[in-house]
Amino acid sequence: MAHILVVDDDQIIRKFLAEILRQDGHTIIEAENGQMGLEKIKTNPVDLIITDIFMPEMDGIDLLVAIMRTYPGSKIIAISGGYKAMDPQVTLGMAQLFGAVDIMTKPLHASVVIHKVGQALHSQPTGEQNKGGVP
Numbered sequence: 001m002a003h004i005l006v007v008d009d010d011q012i013i014r015k016f017l018a019e020i021l022r023q024d025g026h027t028i029i030e031a032e033n034g035q036m037g038l039e040k041i042k043t044n045p046v047d048l049i050i051t052d053i054f055m056p057e058m059d060g061i062d063l064l065v066a067i068m069r070t071y072p073g074s075k076i077i078a079i080s081g082g083y084k085a086m087d088p089q090v091t092l093g094m095a096q097l098f099g100a101v102d103i104m105t106k107p108l109h110a111s112v113v114i115h116k117v118g119q120a121l122h123s124q125p126t127g128e129q130n131k132g133g134v135p
Contacts, residue, residue, distance in 0.1 A: 001025035002047040002121050007037035007063065008079070009055040013108065017050060020110045021117065034058030038066055048120055053080040053091045061094060068099045075120050081106030 008014040018028040031037035035058040053060035067074050078095035080088040092103035101120045
């Protein structure tokens with residue numbers, strides 16, 4: 001199956017995503033912030049990245065922009081539960097403008113995650129063709 005990078009500062013969310021995706025047959029790499037995620041994809045080719053938006057060090061929007069600059073055509077799913085009074089749809093809409101292939105709002109449900117990951121993996125990459133994943 002696919003190699004997937006899961007980036008989220010919330011360990012419970014990150015482990016939840018990793019577990020359900022492993023059960024679905026995928027290989028998972030985890031990172032707790034955008035900076036760590038960027039470092040991991042430099043040495044670990046991935047087919048899909050799932051990233052939270054609000055994180056310390058480097059947030060999901062900055063991560064998305066950095067990945068799309070370096071690895072055009074990458075497949076990224078952005079997730080968010082919002083931040084303070086900010087509706088998650090606002091930030092997730094921004095993520096789509098910057099190239100995310102799909103979005104999910106928290107709380108996450110296993111069946112929705114599996115469905116959206118399957119769709120993203122079978123979708124055409126955004127931007128230039130990405131042959132062989134990231135990197």
